[in-house]
Amino acid sequence: MAEPAAPIPHPRLELSLAEARTRFVQLARLAGLTRQTTVVTEGGRPLAAIVGIAEAGPERGNEAAAGWIRRIEKLRAELRHQHAGLERALEQAWQELDRLSPPGADAHLDALRTAHSDLRANGGGP
Known part of the structure; x- marks a missing residue:
């Protein structure tokens, strides 16, 4: 019998605050459609995340x-x-x-x- 497929990890992306601001609409739609998580960074440190509503609880x-x-x-x-x-x-x-x-x-x-x-x-x- 074949082994079960490993779950596909949800895409994760890190962007600077300025870049995330520029691409916000696209990132929000991707989060909802593909469950992509975008980590917004400032000075290289994680600041916030854009996630789909399912992941937000x-x-x-x-x-x-x-x-x-x-x-x-x-x-x-x-x-x-x-x-x-x-x-x-x-x-x-x-x-x-x-x-x-x-x-x-x-x-x-x-x-x-x-x-x-x-x-x-x-x-x-x-």
């Missing part, structure tokens, strides 16, 4: 992205909650000012009411 990238998205959504929810609390506090402050000094009683407060009328009309937010 997309699962790991998706997990990391999902983690960041969860963190961002959590922060957004916390900020919305804080913003709503600040809006309520600001509206209560204006109600108290209106009670203590009705419109027309204090020119300075009337100027502030006018300056903030768009915020008060929109419920404190955009």
Whole structure:
């Protein structure tokens, strides 16, 4: 019986940063089609690699992205909650000012009411 064929190694190429920049589109396509890995060097030292998505391990990238998205959504929810609390506090402050000094009683407060009328009309937010 014949021996199994040895796996064909994936092509590997080393290029300087300047050369890789010039040929980036070609290198990216080769990585996807032939699984070629291009090692980008700077001053003779490896700096980065251009690899196909299969070699990059997309699962790991998706997990990391999902983690960041969860963190961002959590922060957004916390900020919305804080913003709503600040809006309520600001509206209560204006109600108290209106009670203590009705419109027309204090020119300075009337100027502030006018300056903030768009915020008060929109419920404190955009």
